[in-house]
Amino acid sequence: MILKTFLIFLVGLLGYSEWLLGTSYLQRPIILGPLVGLVLGDLQNGIIMGATLELAMIGAVSVGAYDPPDLVSGSIIGISLAIETHAAPAAALTLGIPIAAIMQALGLATGQPLMLAFIHRCDNAAEKGNTRALTRNMLIAGYIQDWPGIVFIPLAFYFGSSTVAKLLNIIPAFIQEGMNVAAGLLPLLGFAMLAQMMMNKKVVPFFFLGFFLVAYAGISTTGVAIFAVIMAAIMYVFFDNSKETENTGKNEVVQEGDGFDEF
Amino acid sequence: MDSMNFNIKPTYDKKINKSDLVKLFWRSIPYEHSWNYERMGNVGFAWAIMPILKKLYPKKENFVHALKRNLELYNMTPYIVTLPLGISVAMEEANATNPEFDESSISAVKLALMGPLSGIGDSFFWGTLRVLATGIGTTLALKGSILGPILFFLVFNIPHYILRYYGTFLGYSLGSNVINNVESSGVMDKITKYASMIGMMVVGAMTQEMVNVKFITKIGVGKSASTVQSLLDGIFPGIATLALFGVTYWMLKKKLNPLMIMLIILLVSIAATYFKILGA
Numbered sequence: 001m002i003l004k005t006f007l008i009f010l011v012g013l014l015g016y017s018e019w020l021l022g023t024s025y026l027q028r029p030i031i032l033g034p035l036v037g038l039v040l041g042d043l044q045n046g047i048i049m050g051a052t053l054e055l056a057m058i059g060a061v062s063v064g065a066y067d068p069p070d071l072v073s074g075s076i077i078g079i080s081l082a083i084e085t086h087a088a089p090a091a092a093l094t095l096g097i098p099i100a101a102i103m104q105a106l107g108l109a110t111g112q113p114l115m116l117a118f119i120h121r122c123d124n125a126a127e128k129g130n131t132r133a134l135t136r137n138m139l140i141a142g143y144i145q146d147w148p149g150i151v152f153i154p155l156a157f158y159f160g161s162s163t164v165a166k167l168l169n170i171i172p173a174f175i176q177e178g179m180n181v182a183a184g185l186l187p188l189l190g191f192a193m194l195a196q197m198m199m200n201k202k203v204v205p206f207f208f209l210g211f212f213l214v215a216y217a218g219i220s221t222t223g224v225a226i227f228a229v230i231m232a233a234i235m236y237v238f239f240d241n242s243k244e245t246e247n248t249g250k251n252e253v254v255q256e257g258d259g260f261d262e263f
Numbered sequence: 264m265d266s267m268n269f270n271i272k273p274t275y276d277k278k279i280n281k282s283d284l285v286k287l288f289w290r291s292i293p294y295e296h297s298w299n300y301e302r303m304g305n306v307g308f309a310w311a312i313m314p315i316l317k318k319l320y321p322k323k324e325n326f327v328h329a330l331k332r333n334l335e336l337y338n339m340t341p342y343i344v345t346l347p348l349g350i351s352v353a354m355e356e357a358n359a360t361n362p363e364f365d366e367s368s369i370s371a372v373k374l375a376l377m378g379p380l381s382g383i384g385d386s387f388f389w390g391t392l393r394v395l396a397t398g399i400g401t402t403l404a405l406k407g408s409i410l411g412p413i414l415f416f417l418v419f420n421i422p423h424y425i426l427r428y429y430g431t432f433l434g435y436s437l438g439s440n441v442i443n444n445v446e447s448s449g450v451m452d453k454i455t456k457y458a459s460m461i462g463m464m465v466v467g468a469m470t471q472e473m474v475n476v477k478f479i480t481k482i483g484v485g486k487s488a489s490t491v492q493s494l495l496d497g498i499f500p501g502i503a504t505l506a507l508f509g510v511t512y513w514m515l516k517k518k519l520n521p522l523m524i525m526l527i528i529l530l531v532s533i534a535a536t537y538f539k540i541l542g543a
Contacts, residue, residue, distance in 0.1 A: 051404035178533030184475030210467025
């Protein structure tokens with residue numbers, strides 16, 4: 001159990017290294033899920049639960065000033081406790097989403113101010129031309145903002161599973177079944193957020209094209225993506241009039257910016 | 264103008280050489296680690312360019328001055344931050360070698376790139392590439408295949424690192440002219456146009472494929488009984504999903520907080536299960 005807790009802690013640390021490692025989406029549930037599964041000896045469920053959470057949280061990306069729920073603690077705690085208690089994949093959602101929201105709030109309230117202290121130490125280091133001190137404070141600043149998650153993940157895993165197992169037994173069946181239904185509906189929110197960000201009159205038909213290609217022809221998303229790329233290439237080669245001045249593109253960018261102010 | 268479009272093989276005729284730029288690429292990777300609410304990506308930007316400043320400004324006071332100048336507010340899509348970094352390097356180099364150079368133009372160009380470049384970067388990486396990666400990855404992962412997470416990671420990161428790497432050299436060679444060139448040739452608008460087209464199609468496809476709505480209420484008795492779901496599918500497949508998508512989209516449009524919408528979805532799901540309207 002100690003070893004498992006330590007490994008879970010390492011997975012958490014990797015998740016919070018997301019921004020140190022090029023913002024490569026290591027912190028997404030679809031990546032953290034299998035890692036948690038691997039630690040707990042249930043890779044299969046880790047993959048499935050990771051994908052379930054990924055879909056539910058597809059809108060949770062930090063772009064612009066929107067600060068999303070803390071995916072790392074939400075995914076790791078949700079998935080590890082769901083696997084430990086042999087619950088259905090939807091249980092990872094039930095457990096993970098509230099944790100992600102709480103950890104985000106805690107990070108904003110305590111992690112960010114702490115981080116700013118170290119950002120200011122970077123300024124002092126620059127003033128003295130001390131590059132090593134600047135590097136050191138840069139590294140600390142990035143991790144200290146996530147201290148709630150780094151501390152809470154191993155604790156919740158170590159003390160949590162028995163408590164969670166009892167809780168899951170108390171919860172009535174229709175609520176657990178309802179969470180399964182919710183797991184099917186929650187991606188709607190993410191897709192609507194994505195669509196709202198990209199939507200303008202010109203691209204609306206393409207949303208429906210993609211939708212009905214799947215509804216009627218049963219093509220998978222990957223298939224639709226391939227056709228979309230081919231179609232864009234054909235349109236570019238045969239129909240694109242480069243002489244025409246395109247002002248719409250700039251408007252699109254502006255609209256996207258506006259979309260984020262809403263959060 | 265034609266001759267200098269998208270030249271990613273820069274000439275090194277002053278102080279900066281290729282290995283400096285390769286190092287700049289590597290140091291761009293932790294760019295967002297120190298992202299903060301005060302000056303956003305400022306420390307990340309300064310940390311990446313720091314060794315080059317040290318090389319360009321051997322005098323300590325000049326180095327400190329340049330470093331502090333690079334600690335001002337900056338924000339950029341992390342995947343293409345090498346482009347403004349490369350441009351900055353070209354301009355810092357000009358500044359260090361030519362005493363006539365107007366230093367304030369470095370910050371001006373850097374800041375001017377923030378809006379347009381981040382706009383295109385966010386929509387391409389967030390709206391198109393990530394949606395593609397998620398679409399391919401989750402389809403496989405929901406079936407329990409390890410290929411799901413692996414493909415998710417590769418589909419996103421192979422183009423990401425290729426663009427990040429070549430962005431360094433493109434930025435350096437085009438210097439301050441880059442945005443004028445790209446904007447006047449309409450390349451930026453075109454990329455945005457086609458990328459959002461592909462992105463929308465994939466979002467539409469994923470909405471139908473990944474969202475699971477199932478009405479289990481039965482109508483009629485005995486053998487002739489059919490579910491509401493099969494009646495709805497008779498109108499056109501996916502009608503229930505599309506209607507619920509419309510409602511969610513409308514709630515977002517009405518400026519409802521996404522967290523609130525999430526709560527509504529949870530409560531509606533549980534209530535509909537209790538009354539045996541929806542099933543998993």
